[in-house]
Amino acid sequence: MRHPLHPALVHFPIACWSLATAADLASLVWGEPAWHLAGVLLVAGIGFAIPAMLAGFLELAKVAADHPAIRDLNRHMIAVMSALSCYAASLFLRLQGARLTEPGVPAIALSVLGFVALGVAGWLGGKLVYGHRLGVTPPSA
Template sequence: MRLFGHPLHPMLVHFPIALWAAGSLADALTLGGIEGARSIAWLAIGGGGAVALVTMTAGLLDYAELDDELLPVAQRHMALMGLAWLLYAVAFVWRSHGLAPGTGSILGPALCGFAGFVALIAGAWQGGQLVYRFGAGVAR
């Protein structure tokens, strides 16, 4: 999927990565005693999940155009990013009270988010391999 001749997926990936990383950092700050970071984590993780849905849709459209030899790397990328989305979604719902951040313990949701961050980094590495090592989506 392209916008003005440029692939859309690489343009969008920075937003969920940045939001989820900010959410995990805010969780670490909350666990460190900075209570004001709790609502920032909730917003960042929820926003990252929402933007990731659009990003994943663009990625699926790009997947359909990949050469067959790149499919194993792309499938690892998709599996890891899907796992990251799932872990962050669980962390978001776990910490929510309706449509607002909850007031319960943050430890469980934060640990779930930290696991999501590990999956996010591993999945982003695989995505980087697709582009920078194999040239997926690069105009030749």
């Protein structure tokens, strides 16, 4: 493949998790339909995050240890893993067996915290591409 797979895959967990956070906040007004949707989106986001993260690890393996972007790469990876951890913990708190239940304040707070971590990860991902030019093929002369 001529271009990295990671950027193509990250849109799915980003969309699911962002919408899950929005649905969590909406559940404070609209109740069960919104919090149930948030739970389903958390499951989907976690499922989509796994291949996106694996593709990211494959891209990371191509970067030399002394590359100037390594510090930002590590920060990006920590932010993404923080988002995943927050969203997984939020999901765990709202599960009763295999059934979704109404999230409490801690579950919604973890969802919001996951969204903040996701935003930081996205900003760092943009910095890696647009600042450090990782994954960008130079124009042919």
